[in-house]
Amino acid sequence: MRMRSGTPGRVGVFAAVVALTAAMAGCGTERASSDAGGQDRGLGTAFRDPDAPRRGKYLFDAANCVGCHTDARNGGARLAGGKAIDTPFGAYFSRNITPDPTYGIGHWSDRDFLRALRQGISPRGAHYFPAFPFPSFTGMTDRDILDIKAYLMTQEAVALPNKPHDVPFPFDVRATMVLWRLLYFSAGPLEPDPARSAEWNRGAYLANAVSHCGECHTPRNFLGALNNARRFAGARLAGPTAKRVPNITPHASDGIGAWSLDDIATVLKTGMTPEGDFVAAPMSEVVEGTARLTDSDRRSIGIYLKSLPAQPGKGG
Numbered sequence: 001m002r003m004r005s006g007t008p009g010r011v012g013v014f015a016a017v018v019a020l021t022a023a024m025a026g027c028g029t030e031r032a033s034s035d036a037g038g039q040d041r042g043l044g045t046a047f048r049d050p051d052a053p054r055r056g057k058y059l060f061d062a063a064n065c066v067g068c069h070t071d072a073r074n075g076g077a078r079l080a081g082g083k084a085i086d087t088p089f090g091a092y093f094s095r096n097i098t099p100d101p102t103y104g105i106g107h108w109s110d111r112d113f114l115r116a117l118r119q120g121i122s123p124r125g126a127h128y129f130p131a132f133p134f135p136s137f138t139g140m141t142d143r144d145i146l147d148i149k150a151y152l153m154t155q156e157a158v159a160l161p162n163k164p165h166d167v168p169f170p171f172d173v174r175a176t177m178v179l180w181r182l183l184y185f186s187a188g189p190l191e192p193d194p195a196r197s198a199e200w201n202r203g204a205y206l207a208n209a210v211s212h213c214g215e216c217h218t219p220r221n222f223l224g225a226l227n228n229a230r231r232f233a234g235a236r237l238a239g240p241t242a243k244r245v246p247n248i249t250p251h252a253s254d255g256i257g258a259w260s261l262d263d264i265a266t267v268l269k270t271g272m273t274p275e276g277d278f279v280a281a282p283m284s285e286v287v288e289g290t291a292r293l294t295d296s297d298r299r300s301i302g303i304y305l306k307s308l309p310a311q312p313g314k315g316g
Contacts, residue, residue: 049150056151059144061289062210062297063137067282069094080104080158085131086239087224090167092131100157105149113149114142119187120177127177130224139190139209184225199296203304206297211290216245216282219315232308234315237282244315245283251310264302265295 060066071082071094081096098104105113112123120134121127128134137145165172190209192201207213218226219235233255234247247255256264263274268290271279279287290298 052147052150053154056147059148059210060151061292064286064289067285069097077158080160082163088238089171092165093163095162096160098155098158099153100159103161110146114145117145127174133212133215135185136209136212136215138188141189199300199303203300207301207304217248233311233313247315248305249308249311250306251312254312254314261299261302265298268298
C-alpha cells in the first residue's frame with residue numbers, strides 16, 4: 001500500500017485551515033445503516049462461515065479494539081464507546097461498536113462495515129476522521145475486516161448513545177475531510193511485497209494495518225497527518241500528559257537496534273523490555289492484545305521492524 005508523505009508542500013492558508021479542522025476529530029456518531037436489511041448479496045460470507053468469529057476475535061485483539069472503544073476509566077460498558085481520545089484540537093469520543101441496532105453497528109451490512117474500515121466513510125455517507133485509524137485499517141483484507149464484524153456481532157448489545165465530541169468549531173466539520181483525504185489518504189488493501197519473505201509480509205501487514213503501530217509511533221504534521229518520512233521514529237501523544245511514544249526503528253541508540261527478535265517478541269507478549277522495565281499505558285493495553293498473538297506472528301512483527309530504516313530521535 002502506498003504511503004503518502006505527511007509533508008504536503010505549499011498549500012493555501014485557507015486550504016490548510018480547512019484541512020486542519022478535520023485532521024483528528026474522531027469517530028462518527030451515526031446511529032443506523034443506510035442498508036438496515038443486514039447482509040449484502042455476495043458479501044454475507046462472515047455469518048455463513050462458522051470460523052469467522054474465531055478469526056475475528058484474533059484480529060480484534062491484535063487491533064486492540066477494546067482499548068479505544070471501551071471507556072474503562074469511567075466504568076463504561078465493553079465496546080459501547082465514549083472513551084475520550086485527546087488531540088491537539090480537543091477531546092473526541094470513540095463510538096459504540098456493539099450490535100445494538102440503534103446506537104451501535106447492529107444494522108450495519110457487510111458492505112457498510114467494509115466501507116467504514118476501507119474508505120473511512122459511514123453507512124450514511126459521512127466521512128470519519130483519522131482519530132479512527134481507517135488510514136491504517138484500509139490495508140486489511142476484505143475477509144479479515146468481515147471476520148472482525150462477525151466477532152463483534154457475537155458480543156453483548158449495549159443501547160448507549162454516542163457522545164458528541166468536546167471540540168470547538170470548526171474542528172468537527174466532516175466535509176473538510178475531502179481535502180485532507182486528497183492530501184494524505186490512499187485506499188488499500190495492503191499488497192504483499194514479492195521481494196520479501198512470507199514472515200516479513202505478515203509482520204508488515206500486522207504492524208501497518210491490523211495493529212496500526214504507526215498511528216502512535218509516528219509523528220504528525222500540523223494537519224494531523226502521519227509524517228511517513230519519520231514512520232515509527234516515535235512521537236508525543238496529545239493530551240495533558242504528553243507521553244512520549246518511543247522510536248521503534250532499528251536505530252542503535254535511539255530505537256530498538258540493540259533488541260533481538262526475542263526481545264521484541266517478549267515485549268509484545270509480556271510488556272517487559274530488555275532492561276527489565278514494563279511498558280505503561282497505552283502500550284500496556286496494546287500488549288493485552290498482542291499477548292494473544294501466536295509466537296510466529298510476534299516474531300514476524302519483529303522481523304518487519306528490524307528491517308525498517310533506522311531513524312534518529314527518541315520521539316517528540
